[in-house]
Amino acid sequence: MSSVGSTTAAKLARERQPHGQPLWLLAELTYKCPLQCPYCSNPLDFADTGAELSTEQWIDVFRQARRLGAAQLGFSGGEPLVRRDLERLIAEARQLGYYTNLITSGIGLDAARIAAFREAGLDHIQVSFQAADEEVNNLLAGSKKAFAQKLAMAREVKAQGYPMVLNFVTHRHNIDRIDRIIELCVELEADYVELATCQYYGWAYENREQLLPTRAQLERAEHITNEYRARLAEQGNPIRLIFVTPDYYEERPKKCMNGWGEIFLTVTPDGTALPCHSARMLPIAFPNVKQQSLEQIWNESSGFNHFRGDDWMQEPCRSCDEKAHDHGGCRCQAYLLTGDMNAADPVCAKSPHHDTILAARQAAEAPAHETDVTYRNERNSRVFARSID
Amino acid sequence: MSAPASQPDKMAAVPVLERMFRFQWEEAQQCYVLLYPEGMVRLNDSAGEILALVDGARSVARICSQLEQKFPAAGDLSGDILEFMEVALEQRWIHYRR
Ligand code: SF4
Ligand code: SF4
Numbered sequence: 001m002s003s004v005g006s007t008t009a010a011k012l013a014r015e016r017q018p019h020g021q022p023l024w025l026l027a028e029l030t031y032k033c034p035l036q037c038p039y040c041s042n043p044l045d046f047a048d049t050g051a052e053l054s055t056e057q058w059i060d061v062f063r064q065a066r067r068l069g070a071a072q073l074g075f076s077g078g079e080p081l082v083r084r085d086l087e088r089l090i091a092e093a094r095q096l097g098y099y100t101n102l103i104t105s106g107i108g109l110d111a112a113r114i115a116a117f118r119e120a121g122l123d124h125i126q127v128s129f130q131a132a133d134e135e136v137n138n139l140l141a142g143s144k145k146a147f148a149q150k151l152a153m154a155r156e157v158k159a160q161g162y163p164m165v166l167n168f169v170t171h172r173h174n175i176d177r178i179d180r181i182i183e184l185c186v187e188l189e190a191d192y193v194e195l196a197t198c199q200y201y202g203w204a205y206e207n208r209e210q211l212l213p214t215r216a217q218l219e220r221a222e223h224i225t226n227e228y229r230a231r232l233a234e235q236g237n238p239i240r241l242i243f244v245t246p247d248y249y250e251e252r253p254k255k256c257m258n259g260w261g262e263i264f265l266t267v268t269p270d271g272t273a274l275p276c277h278s279a280r281m282l283p284i285a286f287p288n289v290k291q292q293s294l295e296q297i298w299n300e301s302s303g304f305n306h307f308r309g310d311d312w313m314q315e316p317c318r319s320c321d322e323k324a325h326d327h328g329g330c331r332c333q334a335y336l337l338t339g340d341m342n343a344a345d346p347v348c349a350k351s352p353h354h355d356t357i358l359a360a361r362q363a364a365e366a367p368a369h370e371t372d373v374t375y376r377n378e379r380n381s382r383v384f385a386r387s388i389d
Numbered sequence: 390m391s392a393p394a395s396q397p398d399k400m401a402a403v404p405v406l407e408r409m410f411r412f413q414w415e416e417a418q419q420c421y422v423l424l425y426p427e428g429m430v431r432l433n434d435s436a437g438e439i440l441a442l443v444d445g446a447r448s449v450a451r452i453c454s455q456l457e458q459k460f461p462a463a464g465d466l467s468g469d470i471l472e473f474m475e476v477a478l479e480q481r482w483i484h485y486r487r
Contacts, residue, residue: 021417021418023429024427067417068417069415069417069418071415071422071424071429072424072427072428072429074427097413099411099424099425099426099429101426101427123411123424123426124425124426124427126426126427161408163408163409163425163426165426165427191409191426192426238481
């Protein structure tokens with residue numbers, strides 16, 4: 001799965017001073033995935049991308065990024081468990097001094113592999129859920145056995161002594177059950193729980209109408225989350241609930257990845273290096289680790305320098321006194337909603353395109369038809385690859 | 390939640406790093422850090438020096454005397470160290486051995 005994003009970015013940024021080193025390396029090992037989440041952040045044309053990096057190439061990437069200062073390494077995808085060399089990659093990364101995070105759907109996991117990862121030095125496992133309700137979970141994951149497997153694996157992860165983060169992607173079909181989601185997380189003894197709506201690009205943008213909750217749904221969910229927080233704290237339960245509201249209901253955008261090329265470095269299965277895992281959608285030629293060193297990529301490539309500083313900005317951002325604060329918002333969202341990647345993020349009320357956000361909020365008020373979801377799978381991906389060409 | 394410990398109790402307490410965290414020196418940043426799932430805390434010099442001695446065996450008193458030995462010019466450090474322990478407990482970086 002690959003829903004690493006704004007919450008972890010914010011967590012990291014709060015706790016460091018800026019010094020322009022990549023602190024977070026996200027290794028998207030493969031685009032292969034047994035699930036078909038309709039909010040997947042992989043590119044729409046993933047079925048058309050090049051050959052995956054080899055074991056040795058990945059290890060070299062880890063070594064280079066570590067030298068540049070990366071301390072956190074996320075193994076993601078697709079489903080990273082698909083890579084049979086995962087144990088080896090974890091061992092090498094741990095050896096290099098990374099804090100190693102496995103970000104998985106839990107599909108393809110078993111007790112023996114969890115133990116083997118432990119042996120290799122894996123520090124933490126994040127399991128993603130689609131909902132606390134079996135039926136909704138399975139509907140959204142496009143798989144019948146997914147939920148039971150995830151539950152079993154979450155229990156096993158804890159039983160083997162790992163810290164565990166549970167990630168629930170919230171949306172209009174599960175957010176009303178947030179009480180059950182939280183109770184499930186408490187029962188599973190999660191250390192952190194991320195309750196975040198997806199960012200609406202990639203597959204999630206195609207499915208936005210099916211995913212975006214209404215404002216009333218959100219407010220209710222946040223209220224319930226706050227009640228649980230108070231109650232759990234009172235009981236001395238150390239679980240931490242992180243609730244993230246979607247920027248579609250904000251009047252100011254979020255600072256994209258805490259600054260373009262500031263702390264995040266994503267390497268995709270074919271070696272393309274990105275400042276953000278969804279940046280591939282932008283009309284920018286991004287560098288590849290097969291052709292350049294990570295140091296050149298991070299410091300010198302035009303792809304990583306593209307939105308550093310604020311020379312690229314246009315109005316209303318250029319003369320805005322808030323530009324240091326949000327840096328004009330998300331570039332992908334600007335591109336997706338306005339067709340211009342230099343535009344202000346339309347989430348901003350000052351953007352001339354803010355009406356696109358208002359329209360989406362309006363559309364969220366209409367009743368949902370659950371059947372119209374576009375699942376993330378190879379067949380659908382080929383359709384997108386064709387229409388992008 | 391137990392009642393707040395008195396000063397001598399606190400000096401005898403043995404801090405243990407929570408399992409969730411890994412403490413290490415970061416060469417690229419020239420500082421100690423605490424790493425945890427998808428996050429990192431950069432520690433200032435004194436926090437780093439203190440946590441470097443938290444090994445689940447040393448008491449707060451031992452940590453104080455070792456640091457006072459290491460930095461003789463600094464004088465009595467117990468106030469600062471106890472204060473740091475409070476913060477570290479509150480942040481759940483450490484707990485006192487039970
Ligand atoms: S389909 Fe789902 S599990 Fe698979 S990569 Fe996408 S978000 Fe992750
Ligand atoms: S106009 Fe641009 S810089 Fe100003 S608040 Fe909006 S997005 Fe941020």
